[in-house]
Amino acid sequence: MAHWVLWFVDIRTILVCAIAFLVISWWTRKPKNLPPGPWTWPILGSLPNLGISLYRSGLQPHQFMAKLTKHYGKVYSFYLGNQLLVILNSAESVREAFQNQYLADRPTAKIPEKLKMTKGQGVVMASGDHWREQRRFTLSTFRSFGVGKRSFQDQISVEVKALCQEFSSFKGESFDPRKLLSNAVSNIICSVVFGKRFEYSDTTFHELLHLLDKTVEDAGAGAAAIFIPIVRYLNMRSTADNVRYERAQRLWKFYRAIVDDHREQFDRVDLKDYIDVYLDEIEQVEGSERAFNINEHNMIATVAQLFAAGSETTVTTLRWALLYMMAYPNIQDKVQQEIDNVVGRNRLPNLSDKEQLPYTEATLMEIQRIASIVPLGVPHYAAEDTTLLGYTIPQNTIIMSNIWAIHHDPATWTDPEIFRPERFITGDKLVKQPDEYLPFSTGRRVCLGENLAKMELFLFFSQLLHHFTFKKPKDAQNLCLDGKIRATNSPSDFRTEAIVRD
Ligand code: HEM
Incomplete structure (x- = not known):
């Protein structure tokens, strides 16, 4: 037997294997002083061990990554294939990392060119000067239209009013609020970007929302595959490439x-919306270096991303809000009492009431904390070698912030799984914002729509609860408060009864 084995595994085979092992180990060797992490295999990194543990745990990726902190601490690292990832599970590490100028890039989406809707990167996915230019331009254009300022609240209230009419039309019968919320919230971005709102019955609007919804769903299902080639090769995507391609084409069209329409009606002295201002800027930078960043491809990419980033997030938060109000009728009642006491029944709440409505605000904050709808943030990328909390972060590392873990850390939040708005209220009945509360992330790439989102959430939530009481339909099964990952941590589909209040 021993003779047979020796014949089969002769000395040359052993030598070749040993050399191959040494070369692969050298090739995939870890840089020194990385944050701690699990065992790394040559070529595959920690994919086999983490993949199996994740599968066995039955947990969502953010929950699984929170659990890994027990073994490796709040900042750890691992390889997926040859891609190094650093996962930040504490507010302190996220704050320090996202202030660092070398950690403000995004990883490049590793998907075939033909699946991209445009050649532009847009503000969400761009890096370096390219990103700085898009961000500066978008923020200043938003500011010039008053987006996120008090003067903008009338535009939002128009949408809440239209939404209330739709909800009322069900006359207390149960319905799924998702599509209607999506119409209302998307119309706010439409008014800023396209300069117009759509009627809910408009078929073009429906098609746009449907395409965006599917794109967001795909992004969520295959988020890791977008940035990490080995995950893509393992074919963990849910939708075939030809379907994605067809969707990208329809969105592009x-x-x-819309852009062609804007070009036709363009009037430099009357710039009505984001696209008008962008077209004007494109003309102004023509022939200069800035034309590399400010061009039509980037405009369309940014517009598409403003929709995706601005609608899905806000709609998902509002869906969680309705679900939690149904699940906790006593808290819903307390919010309504506060609104009634401060605002009365003859007018709707508005932003000038916000300071007098601490319980309402704290309830919204608790919804954002417990649901943590962007559980792993949006990935950052190391443009150069740098250090973080004493560790080395090599160039090309992907850095993920586990916002869910930060929002559910028992060291910060007593009984983190319990829904308790009071945790955001001081003894003086003022709203407090702990350092560990980061729904919009922090630092250089902090959510660009934070002010707008806060206004939307407050106005939608307070005005809807002023108008209706949301009840679990009598024939519905128990409410499910577990999230599932689309691009965001979303509730499962649910129905509600919107009962008009006296
Ligand atoms: C409840 C609502 C929202 C939540 C929870 C949310 C959360 C986030 C988070 C966590 C990020 C990642 C920041 C980072 O990379 O560190 C982000 C980025 C971003 N958000 Fe929001 N967001 C919301 C609403 C909005 C709205 C309404 C807009 C619309 C205009 C918007 C536009 C953006 C953009 C453009 C970025 C990318 C910023 C950049 O890369 O420089 N978001 N958001």
């Missing part, structure tokens, strides 16, 4: 038609 939609935006193209």
Whole structure:
């Protein structure tokens, strides 16, 4: 037997294997002083061990990554294939990392060119000067239209009013609020970007929302595959490439038609919306270096991303809000009592009431904390070698912030799984914002729509609860408060009864 084995595994085979092992180990050797992490295999990194443990745990990726802190601490690292990832599970590490100028890039999406809707990167996915230019331009244009300022609240209230009419039309019968919320919230971005709102019955609007919804769903299902080639090769995507391609084409056509329309009606002395201002800027930078960043491809990419980033997040938060109000009728009642006491029944709450409505605000904050709808943030990328809390972060590392872990850390939040708005209220009945509360992330790439989102959430939530009481339908099963990952941590589909209040 021993003779047979020796014949099969002769000395040359052993030598070749040993050399191959040494070369692969050298090739995939870890840089020194990385944050701690699990065992790394040559070529595959920690994919086999983490993949199996994740599968066995039955947990969502953010929950699984929170659990890994027990073994490796709040900042740890691992390889997926040859891609190094650093996971930040504490507010302190996220704050320090996201202030660092070398950790403000995004990883490049590793998907075939033909699946990209445009050649532009847009503000969410761009890096370096390219990103700085898009961000500066978008923020200043938003500011010039008053987006996120008090003067903008009338535009939001128009949408809440339209939404209330739709909810009322069910006359207390149960319905799924998702599509209607999506119409209302998307119309706010439409008014800023396209300069117009759509009627809920408009078929073009429906098609746009449907395409965006599917794109967001795909992004969520295959988020890791977008940035990490080995995950893509393992084919963990849910939707075939030809379907994605067809969707990207239809979205492109939609935006193209809107831009063409804007070009036809363009009037430099009357810039009505984001696209008008962008077209004006494109003309102004023509022939200069800035034309590399400010061009039509980037405009369309940014517009598409403003929709995706601005609608899905806000709609998902509002869906969680309705669900939690149904699940905790006593808290819903307390919010309504506060609104009634401060605002009365003859007018709707508005932003000038916000300071007098601490319980309402604290309830919204608790919804954002417990649901943590962007559980792993949006990935950052190391543009250069740098250090973080004494560790080395090599160039090309992907850095993820586990916002869910930060929002559910028992060291910060007593009984983190319990829904308790009071945790955001001081003894003086003022709203407090702990350092560990980061729904919009922090630092250089902090959510660009934070002010707008806060206004939207407050106005939608307070005005809806002023108008209706939300009840679990009598024939519905128990409410499910477990999230599932689309691009955001979303509730499962649910129905509600919107009962008009006296
Ligand atoms: C409840 C609502 C929202 C939540 C929870 C949310 C959360 C986030 C988070 C966690 C990030 C990642 C920041 C980072 O990379 O560190 C982000 C980025 C971003 N958000 Fe929001 N967001 C919301 C609403 C909005 C709205 C309404 C807009 C619309 C205009 C918007 C536009 C953006 C953009 C453009 C970025 C990318 C910023 C950049 O890369 O420089 N978001 N958001």
